[in-house]
Amino acid sequence: MTRVLVVGADAAGMSAAHQALRAAAEVGRELEVTVLDKGHHTSYSACGIPYWMAGDVDSGDDLVARTAEQHRRAGIDLRLGVEVVSSDLAARTVTTRSGEEIGYDELVVATGAPAVLPDWARGPDGTPYAGVGAVKTLDDGAMWRDRFERAAPGDRVVVVGAGYVGIEVAEAALRRGLDVTVLTRGRGLSLIEADLCGLVTDAMGRAGAKVLLGVEVSGLDVEDGRVTGVRWDGGHVPADHVVVAVGVRPATDFLAGNGLDMAPNGALRPDGHGRVADGVWAAGDCCEVRRRIDDAWVFRPLGTHANKHGRALGDSLGRGGLGRGDGLEFPGVLDTSITRFVAGGEHVEIARTGLSHEDAVAGGFDPVALVTEGTTASGYMPEAAPLTLWVMADRPTRRLLGVQVVGGEGAGKRVDTAAAVLWAGGTVDDLAWMDLAYAPPFATAWEVLQIAARRVAERL
Amino acid sequence: MTRVLVVGADAAGMSAAHQALRAAAEVGRELEVTVLDKGHHTSYSACGIPYWMAGDVDSGDDLVARTAEQHRRAGIDLRLGVEVVSSDLAARTVTTRSGEEIGYDELVVATGAPAVLPDWARGPDGTPYAGVGAVKTLDDGAMWRDRFERAAPGDRVVVVGAGYVGIEVAEAALRRGLDVTVLTRGRGLSLIEADLCGLVTDAMGRAGAKVLLGVEVSGLDVEDGRVTGVRWDGGHVPADHVVVAVGVRPATDFLAGNGLDMAPNGALRPDGHGRVADGVWAAGDCCEVRRRIDDAWVFRPLGTHANKHGRALGDSLGRGGLGRGDGLEFPGVLDTSITRFVAGGEHVEIARTGLSHEDAVAGGFDPVALVTEGTTASGYMPEAAPLTLWVMADRPTRRLLGVQVVGGEGAGKRVDTAAAVLWAGGTVDDLAWMDLAYAPPFATAWEVLQIAARRVAERL
Numbered sequence: 001m002t003r004v005l006v007v008g009a010d011a012a013g014m015s016a017a018h019q020a021l022r023a024a025a026e027v028g029r030e031l032e033v034t035v036l037d038k039g040h041h042t043s044y045s046a047c048g049i050p051y052w053m054a055g056d057v058d059s060g061d062d063l064v065a066r067t068a069e070q071h072r073r074a075g076i077d078l079r080l081g082v083e084v085v086s087s088d089l090a091a092r093t094v095t096t097r098s099g100e101e102i103g104y105d106e107l108v109v110a111t112g113a114p115a116v117l118p119d120w121a122r123g124p125d126g127t128p129y130a131g132v133g134a135v136k137t138l139d140d141g142a143m144w145r146d147r148f149e150r151a152a153p154g155d156r157v158v159v160v161g162a163g164y165v166g167i168e169v170a171e172a173a174l175r176r177g178l179d180v181t182v183l184t185r186g187r188g189l190s191l192i193e194a195d196l197c198g199l200v201t202d203a204m205g206r207a208g209a210k211v212l213l214g215v216e217v218s219g220l221d222v223e224d225g226r227v228t229g230v231r232w233d234g235g236h237v238p239a240d241h242v243v244v245a246v247g248v249r250p251a252t253d254f255l256a257g258n259g260l261d262m263a264p265n266g267a268l269r270p271d272g273h274g275r276v277a278d279g280v281w282a283a284g285d286c287c288e289v290r291r292r293i294d295d296a297w298v299f300r301p302l303g304t305h306a307n308k309h310g311r312a313l314g315d316s317l318g319r320g321g322l323g324r325g326d327g328l329e330f331p332g333v334l335d336t337s338i339t340r341f342v343a344g345g346e347h348v349e350i351a352r353t354g355l356s357h358e359d360a361v362a363g364g365f366d367p368v369a370l371v372t373e374g375t376t377a378s379g380y381m382p383e384a385a386p387l388t389l390w391v392m393a394d395r396p397t398r399r400l401l402g403v404q405v406v407g408g409e410g411a412g413k414r415v416d417t418a419a420a421v422l423w424a425g426g427t428v429d430d431l432a433w434m435d436l437a438y439a440p441p442f443a444t445a446w447e448v449l450q451i452a453a454r455r456v457a458e459r460l
Numbered sequence: 461m462t463r464v465l466v467v468g469a470d471a472a473g474m475s476a477a478h479q480a481l482r483a484a485a486e487v488g489r490e491l492e493v494t495v496l497d498k499g500h501h502t503s504y505s506a507c508g509i510p511y512w513m514a515g516d517v518d519s520g521d522d523l524v525a526r527t528a529e530q531h532r533r534a535g536i537d538l539r540l541g542v543e544v545v546s547s548d549l550a551a552r553t554v555t556t557r558s559g560e561e562i563g564y565d566e567l568v569v570a571t572g573a574p575a576v577l578p579d580w581a582r583g584p585d586g587t588p589y590a591g592v593g594a595v596k597t598l599d600d601g602a603m604w605r606d607r608f609e610r611a612a613p614g615d616r617v618v619v620v621g622a623g624y625v626g627i628e629v630a631e632a633a634l635r636r637g638l639d640v641t642v643l644t645r646g647r648g649l650s651l652i653e654a655d656l657c658g659l660v661t662d663a664m665g666r667a668g669a670k671v672l673l674g675v676e677v678s679g680l681d682v683e684d685g686r687v688t689g690v691r692w693d694g695g696h697v698p699a700d701h702v703v704v705a706v707g708v709r710p711a712t713d714f715l716a717g718n719g720l721d722m723a724p725n726g727a728l729r730p731d732g733h734g735r736v737a738d739g740v741w742a743a744g745d746c747c748e749v750r751r752r753i754d755d756a757w758v759f760r761p762l763g764t765h766a767n768k769h770g771r772a773l774g775d776s777l778g779r780g781g782l783g784r785g786d787g788l789e790f791p792g793v794l795d796t797s798i799t800r801f802v803a804g805g806e807h808v809e810i811a812r813t814g815l816s817h818e819d820a821v822a823g824g825f826d827p828v829a830l831v832t833e834g835t836t837a838s839g840y841m842p843e844a845a846p847l848t849l850w851v852m853a854d855r856p857t858r859r860l861l862g863v864q865v866v867g868g869e870g871a872g873k874r875v876d877t878a879a880a881v882l883w884a885g886g887t888v889d890d891l892a893w894m895d896l897a898y899a900p901p902f903a904t905a906w907e908v909l910q911i912a913a914r915r916v917a918e919r920l
Contacts, residue, residue, distance in 0.1 A: 047838075332895075342901075379522075417876040421880050438764040441800055
């Protein structure tokens with residue numbers, strides 16, 4: 001009987017736990033799987049929280065893919081409210097906040113990446129000021145859902161950060177009738193090239209949000225422990241609520257002192273089977289992942305990777321670990337992602353796959369990139385919405401390197417087609433000439449992805 | 461000065477003409493390009509006609525991508541209303557209906573494929589009975605648009621054929637408030653596997669259309685030259701209008717007697733550069749195309765192929781023909797296509813790429829196919845619509861062979877991702893593990909395409 005201890009009960013950890021049991025059963029091996037989580041929820045969709053805040057989703061329960069009870073019925077010993085604070089990998093033990101020492105044969109680190117709350121967001125006792133918080137856990141979601149429901153129309157919400165969460169929270173707040181200001185220290189949106197950012201920020205502006213670029217928040221105005229404004233060098237906005245969406249950081253402090261190789265932010269770097277060291281495995285948001293195009297380690301804490309990597313880890317571990325049998329392998333990522341901004345009559349889909357221009361230069365490519373405008377459907381159809389594509393290829397090899405899109409309904413998921421080309425290491429010529437689906441409600445006769453690819457192909 | 465004669469002024473012919481001029485200019489070659497067409501319209505979207513009939517598109521002019529005047533301004537000698545009736549390829553001449561003989565150095569056949577009107581649809585003089593017609597040319601479209609606008613609510617429209625055009629015309633007629641019956645001799649829809657057909661015919665039924673499968677029309681009831689009903693062996697339905705959508709046939713009769721290799725239906729089989737024989741080129745709906753997966757010649761008269769093949773042809777011809785310089789090459793098709801049925805509160809998208817099960821068996825593969833159900837967005841989102849996928853792979857090689865989808869808004873264009881995998885010759889494992897875009901409004905955390913691919917992968 002092999003004792004598997006999983007720390008973290010969300011996407012990566014629970015995928016790993018279930019797949020390990022399935023794979024072990026297939027090879028006739030016995031596993032005892034214990035999962036610890038410091039919180040009280042399992043397998044929930046953090047990505048769905050902004051839509052719960054907006055009112056699209058009725059209940060936090062809807063965001064839970066599988067309950068604790070469902071996991072336990074599958075034979076997993078799930079212990080919630082148990083925080084692991086330290087570990088001794090040589091002795092194969094972890095220690096919990098309550099002082100319990102737990103031994104294991106195989107450790108799976110799936111602790112995720114909690115939201116970063118900068119010092120300026122917190123009072124002297126270390127907790128956030130009233131009216132201030134992140135959007136990461138189900139408890140965060142419940143708090144914001146409640147605040148947004150109680151808020152009076154026109155209450156001022158300041159969102160700090162313009163990544164996925166920042167944009168999605170701005171959408172939610174606008175749809176609740178609140179006054180929205182988004183502050184970001186960047187000169188644009190971190191997700192996409194500067195060439196495309198204006199399309200998003202303009203739409204946010206038309207929908208009533210103020211978007212302030214190049215703003216590094218330095219502090220809050222606080223009265224009676226409650227936030228009343230946000231300050232930066234040379235500026236200030238009043239605020240009833242401050243949503244902090246400045247990023248996340250891997251929860252790997254409990255591994256300190258064991259000599260594991262980690263990225264500067266504390267992320268682990270497991271191989272495709274999830275293995276970090278002898279007896280130590282990891283997957284999900286507490287890890288970096290390999291980007292296939294340039295073979296770089298990147299920190300992309302996304303649920304879709306966590307599910308896939310967790311499954312590969314569980315399969316490899318369940319079959320007996322490497323060397324004792326094959327297992328599924330997580331083959332890395334392409335840096336694909338998507339979001340949207342839908343409020344005030346605006347509908348903008350924002351998606352990317354592959355390298356940015358900066359990544360490409362750093363990776364030693366000779367990138368050629370062009371922006372191309374088109375429509376999501378034939379121009380004469382009522383469905384036709386504008387769509388702007390950024391396509392980049394490598395000059396000497398003609399290899400496709402990256403595609404980004406900003407556009408109306410039906411624009412975003414077009415990056416999947418480009419992702420499939422990147423996956424195969426294909427060229428812009430492949431993308432330009434392949435046989436994609438055309439009918440007037442769905443595309444132009446020359447699909448805009450293909451026009452964009454053709455234009456880049458002609459410049460190489 | 462090389463005299464290029466293009467017969468046919470729609471997508472393939474005009475793409476070829478323009479690209480030939482551009483390519484010739486690049487290599488410093490002089491071309492004189494003449495284009496003949498028996499009709500009076502150029503470069504129009506036949507695919508858009510059903511949406512014009514439905515009232516989505518205001519004017520037939522909206523369907524014209526480029527007018528005759530625009531083509532002439534680009535330096536093309538365009539002659540409309542000129543029908544070519546015979547040819548002497550050895551002498552390099554064609555003869556028109558009016559008896560004019562026109563010489564050329566290079567002939568481009570882009571005559572398309574007119575709709576088939578069976579004998580039962582036509583009176584003794586060979587023209588269709590009043591109330592009967594096909595949906596192919598802009599003139600057809602104008603006629604049907606006018607008929608549908610004048611029709612009284614509840615007027616009976618019988619559509620013969622359940623391919624793309626049949627489904628789209630049924631949608632148009634229902635949205636005009638007409639009574640719709642679709643008759644097809646097949647046991648399902650020709651576009652997709654039998655497993656998926658019920659999803660479409662059920663939706664058509666809920667929207668008010670009657671769909672009769674396995675019905676081979678044998679004749680019409682006609683009073684005073686006007687249709688009143690449609691008959692088949694053992695059945696009959698009354699009809700005020702009969703839309704004949706039973707297919708198309710290449711317009712290559714004028715090439716008879718020249719010994720060209722043709723498919724049984726008269727389609728030409730040009731190579732990727734468009735060349736059929738010395739001095740003879742062809743592209744578009746009058747041709748078969750190569751399907752890459754099984755290297756079979758298939759007849760797929762679609763505008764998107766016509767545009768691409770026309771462009772490759774023009775480029776190759778303009779640069780001087782093969783052997784005298786490279787030109788773009790049309791790399792074949794995947795059998796991708798898409799349509800939709802949207803009426804009476806139903807929204808069904810229907811799309812396919814790759815082989816059918818029958819194709820796969822005929823091609824010597826060992827196919828394994830499964831149907832998988834999922835949703836277009838995370839289940840808790842209001843956007844989530846059902847989506848059913850059929851995925852097929854080859855057992856020994858794990859190669860993806862075909863994907864079909866029937867589902868709600870956002871379902872159809874998912875086949876493009878599968879098409880990109882097919883293009884690269886990828887496996888179901890590639891599709892299952894690649895990095896596709898996820899956010900709750902756009903997909904489930906495990907994208908349904910990937911769940912479906914995974915399920916097939918597990919059966920191989």
